[in-house]
Amino acid sequence: MPCQSPQSMGSHWCLTSMKIKDIKNIKIACELMESGLRLPLVNSLSGIDNKRLLRGLWNEIHGCRPNPGKLPSSVVSYINDYQSAADIAGFIALYRSIYLNTINNSAYAGMALDPSALLETWYEFGKLGRPSLDINAGYYAIRDVIFEIVLYVTCRTCTASFIYDPAKRYTERCPYCKTLHLG
Numbered sequence: 536m537p538c539q540s541p542q543s544m545g546s547h548w549c550l551t552s553m554k555i556k557d558i559k560n561i562k563i564a565c566e567l568m569e570s571g572l573r574l575p576l577v578n579s580l581s582g583i584d585n586k587r588l589l590r591g592l593w594n595e596i597h598g599c600r601p602n603p604g605k606l607p608s609s610v611v612s613y614i615n616d617y618q619s620a621a622d623i624a625g626f627i628a629l630y631r632s633i634y635l636n637t638i639n640n641s642a643y644a645g646m647a648l649d650p651s652a653l654l655e656t657w658y659e660f661g662k663l664g665r666p667s668l669d670i671n672a673g674y675y676a677i678r679d680v681i682f683e684i685v686l687y688v689t690c691r692t693c694t695a696s697f698i699y700d701p702a703k704r705y706t707e708r709c710p711y712c713k714t715l716h717l718g
């Protein structure tokens with residue numbers, strides 16, 4: 536049987552057809568799964584289309600099947616108090632700094648969703664002495680800011696940036712100084 540590309544393979548790998556890029560993608564997918572990122576998000580971030588392979592790796596890493604539950608529609612689902620709002624705002628600021636450092640271009644103002652930068656932010660955030668943020672919350676925070684699914688605003692009092700949603704109790708004020716944001 537001829538070798539297939541990793542994207543089209545079933546349960547067996549054909550090592551002779553693998554490229555370094557494929558191995559790097561699998562490594563990053565494993566790290567994302569170890570951090571607890573939900574499988575459909577690992578799938579989209581790593582670029583690995585082989586869902587059977589990903590499910591097998593998930594089972595091996597976690598010893599159980601991946602959560603089949605519905606994914607949230609935005610990061611706002613993870614904001615349940617001012618502390619979670621502040622943690623998510625801090626995660627976005629840290630990601631931005633790590634991402635800009637990664638691409639080595641401080642003049643570039645935008646951000647993109649990068650799996651390595653997401654992982655590094657999650658590891659670094661976990662070193663700040665608080666229980667680490669759910670990486671899924673971190674993923675949605677970065678995605679939602681990049682694609683403008685949520686409003687990311689600056690506080691007029693303390694100049695911190697945070698996710699603003701006037702319809703929710705903990706997102707209508709700056710989570711740090713509690714100044715009401717008037718959108």
Ligand SMILES: [Zn+2]
Pocket residue numbers: 690691692693694695709710711712713714
């Ligand atoms: Zn503030």
